[in-house]
Amino acid sequence: MTQTAPSRIPLVDYLVLDPEPHLVAQECTNCGARYFDHRDACAGCFEDEFSPVDVPPTGEVTAFTIVSYAPPGVDAPFVGAIVDCGGTPVRANLRDVEPTPEQVTLGMKVALTTYSLGTDSAGTEAIGFGFAPA
Amino acid sequence: MASGDVWILGITMTKFGKRPETDTVGLAAEATRGALKDAGVSMRDVGVLAAGNLMGGGALGQQLQKQVGQTGIPVYNVANACATGATALRTAIMAIKAGEVDMGLAVGVEKLSGAGLLGVRGPRAQSDTWQPEGRQGAIMGLDGRVNTDNMPGTFAQIGMEYGHKYGGVSFELFARISEKNHGHSTLNPLAAYNKAMSKEQIMSDVMIAYPNTRPMCSANCDGAAAAVVVSDEKLKTLSDDQRKRAIRVAASVLTTDPYEVGCQVLPNVNTLTKNAAKQAYETAGVSPEDLDLVELHDCFATAELVHYDNLMLCDEGNAVDFFESGAPHRDGRLPVNVSGGLQSKGHPIAATGIANIWEICHHLRGEAGDRQIQGAKVGLAHVIGLGSACGVHILEKAAA
Numbered sequence A: 001m002t003q004t005a006p007s008r009i010p011l012v013d014y015l016v017l018d019p020e021p022h023l024v025a026q027e028c029t030n031c032g033a034r035y036f037d038h039r040d041a042c043a044g045c046f047e048d049e050f051s052p053v054d055v056p057p058t059g060e061v062t063a064f065t066i067v068s069y070a071p072p073g074v075d076a077p078f079v080g081a082i083v084d085c086g087g088t089p090v091r092a093n094l095r096d097v098e099p100t101p102e103q104v105t106l107g108m109k110v111a112l113t114t115y116s117l118g119t120d121s122a123g124t125e126a127i128g129f130g131f132a133p134a
Numbered sequence B: 001m002a003s004g005d006v007w008i009l010g011i012t013m014t015k016f017g018k019r020p021e022t023d024t025v026g027l028a029a030e031a032t033r034g035a036l037k038d039a040g041v042s043m044r045d046v047g048v049l050a051a052g053n054l055m056g057g058g059a060l061g062q063q064l065q066k067q068v069g070q071t072g073i074p075v076y077n078v079a080n081a082c083a084t085g086a087t088a089l090r091t092a093i094m095a096i097k098a099g100e101v102d103m104g105l106a107v108g109v110e111k112l113s114g115a116g117l118l119g120v121r122g123p124r125a126q127s128d129t130w131q132p133e134g135r136q137g138a139i140m141g142l143d144g145r146v147n148t149d150n151m152p153g154t155f156a157q158i159g160m161e162y163g164h165k166y167g168g169v170s171f172e173l174f175a176r177i178s179e180k181n182h183g184h185s186t187l188n189p190l191a192a193y194n195k196a197m198s199k200e201q202i203m204s205d206v207m208i209a210y211p212n213t214r215p216m217c218s219a220n221c222d223g224a225a226a227a228v229v230v231s232d233e234k235l236k237t238l239s240d241d242q243r244k245r246a247i248r249v250a251a252s253v254l255t256t257d258p259y260e261v262g263c264q265v266l267p268n269v270n271t272l273t274k275n276a277a278k279q280a281y282e283t284a285g286v287s288p289e290d291l292d293l294v295e296l297h298d299c300f301a302t303a304e305l306v307h308y309d310n311l312m313l314c315d316e317g318n319a320v321d322f323f324e325s326g327a328p329h330r331d332g333r334l335p336v337n338v339s340g341g342l343q344s345k346g347h348p349i350a351a352t353g354i355a356n357i358w359e360i361c362h363h364l365r366g367e368a369g370d371r372q373i374q375g376a377k378v379g380l381a382h383v384i385g386l387g388s389a390c391g392v393h394i395l396e397k398a399a400a
């Protein structure tokens, strides 16, 4: 039996695409600290048990920058931001907003959005994420 | 003088800027020989060498010895991001405090002219099919796709975060902080840049990462700084001239960032600086009001603002008011970065954490010429290396 390749793959494994795109944090079962990477142990309490938790898909911009120079393959300028999603800070770009200080403001309400990053030779589409004005 | 004190006996910094005529070891040798001469001692007197360098491959100390004196003493090659110089100095101080040696030498050096944006890694090799890699299962580079890895953008967000929390920040405010430091550097012949810049010039310069334009970013350049430190007991055996110019290390503190919500999402440069400052004030027995000048880590204009608060130069949340009061200008109540700071003096990474201490010592010794802060008796030097490490030193003029 041949397995068919998945048709879509997320940019990072903490972006879960189905049923609706959302971010999943690893939460320390002891102290509640949330992480977006594979852990050896908790940086806060040193315990090593984690469970996946869904992060709310909406939040508020608590910090941003508009970066003029991007690495190859990335459009510039782009907006980098920290979004507070119901108490969980998330690192992301802002999308669907003019990258100007007039349009991007501290405290603005945003919601998770996804977009295509291209397709590989096996036909799998890469899906990125960002936050757009809510 | 109290038993157990450590003193800076000699200290120097090289001219910062483009130094194509010499290599990394040559710059380190220039600073080292300068510090030894300033101290009135030789390599024969030095019991330990701590050598800080980030870009040169990790064996600076031994390479330096081969140029300035191979005496067989222990060498510690030190790397701690932008706190490397302060960490090297603290390594020598710790060796003295431990009673292993009575004199140590610390040097920091970097050749950075022409380096681009720091903190940006190259793109990954493109493969045919998406392959999740690393601790986030990323299928391609995340820099620029999930926020930015570059330093100007990271520190921009750190300044904006302060604004979100306490209000009052603007592009113009950050530009005026930069205007202050560029103005200060006109009096510093060793600074990489000595040109005053108006707020308007700064705001209309090339935008790197809003709200930081190019002159609001630390200047990549070449440079070195070195210091000779001695124990109290050793200092007592030295000449009057040496004792008169010695500067007491009233506090030497190094911290890292403790876990807090969000600290692995946007680096938290605040808590570790507050912790270091608090510990330093307690150790030195001084309060922020006692300081005559401060050299703090203004790697970006947006960083200087938050450190007014972190170093407790103002009440919590009042960094904007502190700046607006004129306090951190060289003729203000508490001058900050009279050297020109990293934005104008320059930031040869591993040299910075000793060069800022040289600046303080220069004033405490009354040798700062045109930019002398009159009557300076106590100063504080601060550096932060992202990742993070924070060094705070409080320096005091000798009592007699």
Ligand SMILES: [Zn+2]
Residues within 6 Å of the ligand: A028, A029, A030, A031, A032, A033, A042, A043, A044, A045, A046, A047
């Ligand atoms: Zn925990």
